[in-house]
Amino acid sequence: MNKFLGKSKKGFTLIELMIVVAIIGILAAIAIPNFVRFQLKAKTSEGKVNLAAIRTAEEAYFSEFGSYVAAAVTPTTIGGTTKRAFTEVVGGGFGIIGWAPEGQVFFNYEVVVNGAAYVASAGADIDGNGTDQSWGYVQAGTATTPPVVVGTLGLVKCSVATSLSNQVIACDPTYGQSEF
Secondary structure, eight states: OHHHHHTOOOSOOHHHHHHHHHHHHHHHHHHHHHHHHHHHHHHHHHHHHHHHHHHHHHHHHHHHHSSOOOEEEESSSOBOSSOBOOOOOTTOHHHHHTOOOSSOBSSEEEEEEETTEEEEEEEEOTTSSSOOEEEEEEEOOSTTSOSEEEEEETTEEEEEEGGGTTEEEESSGGGOEEEO
């Protein structure tokens, strides 16, 4: 029995351990960028979903009172990589239409009204690269309403044409769009 105890080879060799570490490194190099991209996509959906909620609140208000309500940029500082409180001035437009997001937000929100038309805008720099991402929703109104309403969200200008009515669109066409 003693001759078997001396020749026992338990454990892994250095080569085997290096191969495992290399495989884990390759998997991490593939997974981490995808994970970051999915995080940014989830943060972007906040802006689009809240624009849809603003649209619903504006349309409900219009049905009852016959006009849309403008709302100043809220929060007042441009959105970044961290969430911040949504605090609106008392009597501001979002309070009048009965809309406020739950909890803290990445994006700034604004509604610019032009007669029977409006643009709701959302903007933030969610990836922290210094370039703002901005989204807009247009309600074109009647044919007598000018075809373009421009919303200014912080430093971002979102100009939306009537042909894109009833869609949340990206102020930069590379972002994509969501239809309702």
